[in-house]
Amino acid sequence: TTDGMMIIPNKVDGKSIAMSAPTGSTLANLIAIGTNNIPKDNQDQNYSYPMGLASFSLTDVGTGGTVTPSIFFETDLEPADVVVRKYYPEDGLYINLPNATVTKYTVANMKGLMVTYPITDGGELDLDNLANGSIIDPIGLATVTNPSLLNTGFKVVFPIILAIIIVSLGITTYLDYRKHKQPLLDMDKEMNTNIAKQYTYWHHMKVVTIPLAKYRISVRLERQDSVDDNAVVSDIAKK
Incomplete structure (x- = not known):
């Protein structure tokens, strides 16, 4: 942890993933996920995750409230090179994360990309799907592996x-x-x-x-x- 920011290595090349709690919440957990840890039937076809995925848990969110988390991925990729994808483990479903912005950013002398987006407690992006004051959300920065998708x-x-x-x-x-x-x-x-x-x-x-x-x-x-x-x-x- 650095200045209230939680920093962990990703599960692909060990580069950093960093996050701090958005205003009005507490960052309870930040976990790195490697695609090799995802069941074969749940793999995201036509996409790869060079930094793996990250799943975070926020608590002390106002019930049904909306916060705007920011997650940093250390990488040399440009914003135009990636797509922000949301992962639903139970269904093996992936979607493009709506209203997400990706910008170049530097954290603790590490250069990479910062993902910022709004998420609502109990909303469609909240993994527990309950308005209970906590938010769980696994996401990742993906690159297209099937050129025809472009x-x-x-x-x-x-x-x-x-x-x-x-x-x-x-x-x-x-x-x-x-x-x-x-x-x-x-x-x-x-x-x-x-x-x-x-x-x-x-x-x-x-x-x-x-x-x-x-x-x-x-x-x-x-x-x-x-x-x-x-x-x-x-x-x-x-x-």
Whole structure:
């Protein structure tokens, strides 16, 4: 213990884990957990814990009260390299710790990362799940071992964006098709003909939408070339 701060070695490489009691509580215990001490079925798939995990116990918390603990992990890693994970031993469940911040910090001449987050007595993060004035919480700083997880957001968002674009284009071209077909429908009513039936959506795409799109693209390219040429002439004139 240093200046009221409890310091223990982690279970991986012996570097330090440190914590002091947040205001309005008492730090009763701080325990280092190595992943090799966690049952095989409870291992956190796709994540590794280079500093292991830490479990702390706080007492003298106001019943149902919220405190903001800070836990220090000695490491050379950067905040962007890690994810704060919460461990539920009974279920073998891990989640990303909500509202946690990770900052570079120095404790007793040791450089590392400080994790800070709010936790409520009896709340979902309190392991005993009871509003009894004590809080138990095992957490760890994890790194992603499956690179595909880093692209998960892109893999989910990109298809959604693509689907939105396709649907939007479909709606736009269909409305344009109906706009062009309406005069033919009106003419069929007046003249008792059936011309509009021959004007299908795909026919509209072939004779109107695609040629118009090609024309607009060519005009845009010509304008861009013109702007580039003018810029070159201007540069030459300045020289």
